[in-house]
Amino acid sequence: MNRAFLSFLLIFGCSFEGLLCAAQPQWHQEGGFRWAELTVPASGKTGFKLLPPGETGVDFTNTLDLRTGEANRVLFNGSGVALGDYDNDGLPDIYLCSLNGRNALYRNLGGMRFKDVTQESGIVCSNQFCRGAVFADINGDGFLDLLVATTGNGVLCFLNDGHGKFSDMTATAGTATKYGSVTLALADVDGNGTLDLYVANNRTDDIRDRGQVDLQMVNGKLSVPAALRDRLVVINA
16 A cells, blocks of 8 residues: 555645745736745744644545555556646645546645545546646646546546536547556647647556466467567577
8 A cells, every 4th residue: 555645745735835825925927927925934943744634634545455566566656646726726736646546636725725626626537547647738728737647548638627627638639548658748849839748658567467478489489479579588499
């Protein structure tokens, strides 16, 4: 079981408190971005405080049962998280990926309180091994969309309608593949005003977990199946 996520998020989440969850900051609008000065306490000590799920509302555990992990050790690499203000209320929201078919979207209510809005958001990734995610305004409408990397189905693309609902546009986006997608990066590489996507892919499984490989004799020599020729080689046989 991978319980590190919850503790990390709650500790990491404390860093939002001074920036976005205290008194309303005074925002200064610039060309394409905005900024606000941090309020720095005059006293007290620096550091982090671990907040329990009962206080924050973030009750999430990414689990991987031993049998599933041993059957596919690629999954032992774990899953990721995305932070972004999907509803444009000035507070960063949290999207957590899982290996057990239960991803979760938590809306930031302020004051270090979050609400699970996964079902009503439409971002339900059932029966998927989800590895990573990123919020990005893909269509340039001013609202953050969501990309989710999966093992075996490539990248899932969810468009934000601006009212808290997301629709699955993977087929239209053309991001579905048979690869084990892991991490994502977006940038306007060609300078045409639209975001381009780079996906880091892994294999969908680990050959060591198969137990045996079907080698065949071809013209008197052992031959590796075509699907495994970039992973195995027969020497001195």
